[in-house]
Amino acid sequence: MSEADSQLLLARPIDVANIGVDLFADELEHQRVHVSRVDWRPPAEDTEDALGRLALQAADIARANDLALERIEDAKPLLVGVGVAGQLLPGMSERTLLHAGPPITWPDMSGPLRGAIIGAALYEGLATDPDDAERQARAGAFEFSPCHERGAVGPMAGVVSASMPMCIVENETHGNRAYCTFNEGLGKVLRYGANDAEVLDRLAWIRDVLARVFARALERLGSPIDLRSMTAQALQMGDEGHNRNRAGTSLLLRELLPVLLELDEPSSDVVAAARFIAGNDHFYLNLTMPAAKASADAAAGVERSSIVVAMARNGTEFGIRLSGTGGRWFTGPSGMIDGLYLPGYGPEDANRDIGDSTITETVGLGGFAMAASPAIVRFVGGRAEDALEATRAMYDISWGESRSYQIPALGFRGTPVGIDCREVVHTGLLPFVNTGIAHREPGVGQIGAGLVEPPMEAFVKGVRALAECV
Amino acid sequence: MLAFLVATPVLERVTATPGHGIVRGVVRSAAYVEVETFIIAVTARGVPFMPNGVALTERPSLGGWPASGTPVRLQRGGIEAGERSIIWPADRPPAWDPTLRPASDAGVDALHRRAIEILQARGIDARGDPATLPRALELSGLETAARGPGANAIALLLESVAARDGELAARAAELLLGRGSGLTPEGDDFLAGAAVVVAAFAEAAGWEATDRTRWLAAVHPPVLRRLTTPLSATLLELAIAGQIIEPVHGLLDLTDVGGRRWPTALRRLEGIGHSTGSAYAAAIGSAALFLTG
Structure with missing residues (x-):
């Protein structure tokens, strides 16, 4: 472009169309030039x-x-009950430890996943201490497999072992099922790789108390909970179903509360279970996930x-x-x-x-x-x-x-x-x-x-x- | 703009006296609001939390910040700056307390070890005394420690910590304040780093309460705001109250016995400003060394 052309161009207001990289548009806008941004990226290479x-x-x-x-879209995921991983999931031995994501071996596992594997081994009584669990893991004493390949899903590390209680979600339309553990709450929890006594004690309480109370409440409801409907309501109330689950958890608790009060269970257990759910905004995530899994698996x-x-x-x-x-x-x-x-x-x-x-x-x-x-x-x-x-x-x-x-x-x-x-x-x-x-x-x-x-x-x-x- | 966290010193001011201020300066990752003599740092996502800070959930473009000179109105639940508002829930503000609180079971030995680790991580030989350490600090990149008044000031400051001596501290502060360039001169940063160590750990190190009070008062001269910038003065006053930028909390977490987390805190601290984070780290290591030595 000649100097004369440049002067002619700059003599009047400029309107710029910016395709792709925002850096140019940002700089021009900073100089008060009007920019129309076109969001375009080239296809991935060699495709x-x-x-x-x-x-x-x-x-x-x-x-x-x-x-x-x-x-x-036609899938109708229903929360139908609670069971135990070893009985529900195919091919679960007492030494099977499921994890999130695609297949992976011990040497490639990240810190949180290793921590959760160690925690699950301790929880199952397969190891005497964390060092022992790590030694066994390194020696190939555990069978690792993705949750997805056993009909389950798990948040974060997603580690599931044989005696863990699982929520059962059934897709009424297509007949398939999906499973997920109970959400442990925030802080030091297995899914983030924590494995000390506090974590193991909570897992034991979930197994011995929460799962029982929750299962009895579902039985007393008489009909399964329609998770698609509940999630749809939660979206109208400000959840997005992954990182914000406050509305979903509240809706679930609203559904369960009347039957919880009617349960023939020790009141201290019922109160503890209700408090646990009410105090954990992410409780519902572990129901959204198997509901999504049951829907996606149908496709x-x-x-x-x-x-x-x-x-x-x-x-x-x-x-x-x-x-x-x-x-x-x-x-x-x-x-x-x-x-x-x-x-x-x-x-x-x-x-x-x-x-x-x-x-x-x-x-x-x-x-x-x-x-x-x-x-x-x-x-x-x-x-x-x-x-x-x-x-x-x-x-x-x-x-x-x-x-x-x-x-x-x-x-x-x-x-x-x-x-x-x-x-x-x-x-x-x-x-x-x-x-x-x-x-x-x-x-x-x-x-x-x-x-x-x-x-x-x-x-x-x-x-x-x-x-x-x- | 949404606030992710608001430091409690900011909340206290906003809640106690809703009032007015002015935007004093804007850089790519922060805007500085002056309210009377206090500077509030409004920082973009990713910037370590400041003890005088309001941390945003977003990273505004340079044009997205309120312009310098914009009048500001403060109220419970937010700051209005011209057409821009920074908001947080007034009834449940996302508060962050920047007060450094040593773990109750953290011993002096643990602090001493951490001091040595910090200095060694910065390539500083921790075997020196207050008179010789400035040379090692200079070699590690602390410009203020170069020979002359700066080096003397640092030697005096470290000697004042070792001797629990308020008078020496006052002389050191006079020489350090305003030494260096930028929004927070390096001499101020060094002083603030040392002050927060004394504020948080002097009691555990066996200081009498009166010695601690005297020492901290000594590094806060009445003419502070004539000697340095408003932002630096604000940060020094907070450090004297034991309130400090967030990576320092991880750096001085003495429950991190295995040393798995404090090195990342040190790296984040060193990444702050041109020399601010490095000066803090050098000061914290040095002061902790002589506080416990």
Whole structure:
């Protein structure tokens, strides 16, 4: 451009369209230049062939995705009771220890997961002390397996052992079941890798008291609790179903309270159980998760479908499973979480992203429902507007909109649901995940909460594998 | 803008006397609000919590902060600065108490060991005496400790800690205050680091209450605000009250026996400002060494 052209250009007000990187737009706006931002990212590298092959099958994939989404949407997850992991989950021996995320071996496990494994071994009486548990783990004395592969899900480390009580969620529509342990509350808890006497005592109390009282209350209710309906109500009350569960927990307690008062159980146990639930805002998370799992599992196994039916992290790797590629995991490194840290902690203390709780995002909750929960930014950071934007962005990578989960702030529009792996790769837009932050050392606990981007690598692998299938 | 945490000294002021102030300065990660003689630091997400701070849930762009010179109105539940508001729940504010409280079972020996560990982590030979340590501090990057009045002041300050001597402390403070450049001069930072150690640990180290009071009063001259910047004066006054920036809490967590967590706290502290965090760390290590030596 000649100097004369430059002068001509700068002689009048400039209107700039900025595509992609925000840095340029930020600088121009700082100089009071009007900028129209266009949100565009190039597709992930080396995916043209796979996306091209899938494009040739677009009509078939669309039909498959319609079916997968219909199964997610038609699922009716009901809380039907409480059982014991060793009796409920397939292939559970007394030495089986389940964990969150895709498969992993002891040497690759992060601090919180190792801490939880050690804690579960102590809880089951498989080890005499933490050193003994670690020695046995290193020697291969325990069988490790992902919760997802046994019909279960677990928040954070997600460790499940044979004698742990599990909430049973049954998908009435399709007949499949999913399971989850009871939420232990905040502070020093097994799911963050803590394993001292306080943690083990609480787990024993959950097994001996809470699970019994909870099970009796469910029996006395007479009919199972419709978790889809309850979660839908919770979204209208400011939850997003992953990191904010205050409304869901309150609704659950409201349902249970009358029958708790009628139970023929020691009143001290009933009071303790009610207090425990009332004092733990995240109690409902461990019901949202199996409800989501029961819904997403119903959508698994639809040939050619590119819908994501599981997203999970083990603290080292993030993995996804697609409806159309069977039980295969596609993985990449777990991300570091950008969020708000509690006093005394910072990013240097944080473990990588961990937990099966991203099953909530898989069915249109959590990061996909942030617009329902402006208050979530007090936990995960950002502005209330960011919560709206997060949900809006997720429509671009989702196959449909939820009929049940509606967002008042978006005119009661349904949350985006059914992550289309192709669209993630094509748009470069990754699913929004909001999550707790675990300390990288076992036993410290939660040190914050924030947002994390899954690795694109996992979605690229998924798209390539699907392209080979079709 | 939403507040994630509000330091209790800020809440006390806002609750006790809702009033007015002015935005005195804005940088990329913080805005400074002057209320009478107190400076409130409004900080972006990711900045370590300040004892005079309001920490936001977001990271505003430079243009997202209220402009310097904007009048400010303080009230329960928030700060209004022109068109911008910083809010928190008035009935249940997200309070953070920056007061450094040693664990009840933390002994002097543990503090002594931590002092040595901190100094060694910064490459400082901890075997010196108050007269020779400034040279080691200078070599570790503390400009104030270079030969001359700064080095003398640091030697005096450390001697005052070792001797529990308020008069020496007053002379040291006079020489250190305002020494260095920036919003918080390095000499002030060093003084604040030493002050918080004395405020929090003198009793455990066996000081008489009167010695502690005298020493702390000595590093707070009546002309403080003529000697340094308003922000630095605010931070020094809070340090004298035992209230300090958040990574120092992890650094001096003496229950962290295995030493798994304090090194990350040290790294976060060292990352603060151009030299502020490093000066705090050097001062805390040195003062703790002579408090317990």
